Amino acid sequence: MGDTYMEDIFSQPESLKECVNMLGKQIETVMEIKSKGYRKIIFTGMGSSNYCAITAEQYLTEQGWLSLRYSTAELIYSYFDAVQEDTLLVIISQSGESGEVVKLLEKLSRKICVIGITNNPESTLAKKSSYSLFMNVSMEKSVTTRTYMAGIAVTLFLAMSLSGISYGEFLKGLLKCIKNMETILNESIEWKKKVEEFPDITNTMWLLGRGIDYGTALAGTLFFREVSRVMSIAEYCGEFRHGPFEVVDSGFLAILITTDKEVHRLNKNLLEKIRGKGGYVFIISDQSEEEPAIVLPICDKWYSQFLTIIPIQILADCIAKKKGIKSGEFRWGSKITKGE
Template sequence: MELDMSFLGEVAEQSRRLRNLVEFYRTEEGTELLWKATHLFTHHTHSIIFAGMGSSEFAPVVVRDYLAYNLGVPVVLWEAGELLHYGMNCIRDDDLIIAISQSGESIETRKVVDILRDHLGVISITNDPESKIARYSRLDLQILAGAEASISSKTYTNSLGLLLILSRAVTALDAEPLYRSLLEIADGMESFRADRLDEIEDAAKFMHAADAVHFISRGPAMAAARQAALTFGTGARIFTCAVPGGSVRHGLMGSMGAGHYAIIFAPDGPGGDLLRKLAVDLAVLGSKVVLFTSEETVKDHNLCTIRITPGDPELFPLACAMPLELLFETLARDKGLVAGVFIRGEKVTTKE
């Protein structure tokens, strides 16, 4: 069967690929890889350093706080280009480095891992076991997303899934509840695409005049905001900025109101409650706000709400992924663009 390599074709494949990821890491082979990764984390680990570009840079946001709290070590996220040119001298022999590259060939991440070939604590997360980054590292964990030609969709969601699985392995937590949640999210992806496209059409009409959008969240759900900003900026010719919710009230409110657009991601918990309040406040000012939320909020003519479950902050970016991608595709199509096609640049960046 010939693969559908269009953006929507790859989006439609996400649920199957996420199930494949769960099924593999439940097997003896997958469990063995996780065991090996766990043994690269030691009681003497000084810090955990994540490095990547684009989606691979900010996917670890979903596990940063969890790992720092449960392992009791600093967890640092580097844009690989910044690490390459400004941070390599800070890496110690007792640091654990996790290099993420969906292609396994991203130029900056590859150079970082190449320099660290003799380091004993380098794990890579890639979609190609034969890639240079996979071969240069001590251990490669596969995201099993299949071929992807468009803007990141299934490689992004499977990266999130694998990072969550890895976080449970290294903290010796039973992974079965997580596996069940990931499978439920896969089911939710399919049901959203089958039954809720009218909500996406409504949100796209609501945002049709937007040429600049703030993407706002907090905590682990900032991964959703940053992925959305990258996706919409890359493929929909919209100026984007991802910003934590707390920062909005420190000066940015002055630029918001009539003519302003925002997409806010509000999961469960106190942080999500603050984001829901922010969404209402922006709507009252006159901003047009699309709110991805795990809970109901007040109704306002400037507020377009899309309910998302589960609301767990770590899982929320995964649950938001397909609705967000469908919204992006609709907005791009309305602009006469082919969604997922790189306007400038290419899928695998080989030039700094």
Template sequence: DRGLARLPVEADYGSEFRYRDPLLEAGSVVLVITQSGETVDTLAAMEEARAKGMQSIALVNVVGSQAARLADGVVYLNAGPEIGVASTKAFTSQVVAAYLLAIYLGEKRGTLDDERRHQLLHDLARLPNLAGQVLANGTQYERIARRYMHCRNFLYLGRGINYPIALEGALKLKEVSYIHAEGYPAGEMKHGPIALIDENLPVLTICPRDKVRAKMLNNIEQVKARGGRVIAVATEGDAEVADKADDVIWIPETSRYLTPILAVIPLQLLAYHIGVLLGCDVDQPRNLAKSVTVE
């Protein structure tokens, strides 16, 4: 994260990176994130980086995988075997590994002093307990799943570092319940998706207490004004969100950099419960493979 290490970062899909002839400055490093370490597009992106004289670092779960062998440096996730096709614990481990890497780079580059670094690590040490609190609220996920299980389309909205969590939530719903879902940057809602909103399109918003909370509240109001239904993931005790949304999933308060981890767990559980209620095989969804090894 450039906010901790003050480094310019560009995110890309491995399947796009390899074909777009990327401009890579001298000294750039390509960081690849892969659970299996065998995904064909990721490996091809690493080969493209090497051909351009770039070093690569792999955040990978499977020890001894092709990505681990090809990379110049490896950060193992140590998440253990993940049997289900839809990745959950590996996703969380990838976010944590990236967080730790950002702290390390911030320390080495002098952008983080000792006090700030210790606070960031202290926040991370509290994360398992906070995640346990999120998991303990299991009945609310099934209740919300029953209410929305027959909807055929969902819209997920997030801002800043929670926008990728909206993408992840939508992906999980598609994978395990076969329901169409779209993750979208909340600030772009008025540039198209707002035309879709009615009572048949649930809108899931990620609305923690952060610097864009007021903007997310405005998104919720815009959805409600058009007859839409809102499921909000919000920080515990946020009465204003509770007043505006139809359903609220509460998460404990934590630092802004770790909020995405607490926010993604309810989205994964919601997808799981909807899939189970619809009779889908949530462990082995149709047409999907754990590792995409051919194009």
């Protein structure tokens, strides 16, 4: 591939298979958690470790759970009272050593049931959690890619298991999704031309979505900021009409992620209104669209977050190369953020 960031991206399908193998060995742990009868759950993490739980959060909400998700930094200081003895607290951190995660663990009562999801079995998170679930993927050479995918997989596995879905059924859906990921990456050479024709970014990049697609929008902002150092904002499609629409003009740039058939008509209507005011919108969808668009393989909506992020990862690389930036190389930060 020529650079570590793209190598990490193309390795994601294989790394998910490694993650799945580990999950198969952790079924008894999840069944023990399920037997405790919790119906309230809070997911928390920082950055992509927060956004990776959006699918699981929504899945459990549809199953009748009180399912919440907070940035760990906000949970510590603004929403800590939401964590009660009836709460199943899921803390996600690839390193298990993020400053906010360690601070939260120090603050929690021992009566709280904590599930730690991490890629580091020797981490503070793994050692201080009531239960640990491991990602089991190779650490990235660049910004978060494989561990983001693993975070989606582990949280979704947990959510489905708590709802009575068997490991076999979860595995069947994920393996089909992995094949779709491989298809997308194999076809990326063909649609990369569309990506390379993306306008030069002189202003803010907007990422728009609803539901699970909004999770991809949030994660996408991290890729644009970290990989290509582009100012980017994630917004719900519905919220965009309530004020932000005023920023649309001939210099406006957005990526619209739309895979939910129930709201696709609403998203398409927003697309037409933005283009009607001169704005540029690039579409990522599993449905046929007018150009410019990347059409993804159709999959079950609970697995869509694995697919929709890949074009954004590659677009961030193309923009970085246009700017003469080495993709995914940290300038001011580092792989693990230990300070608050």
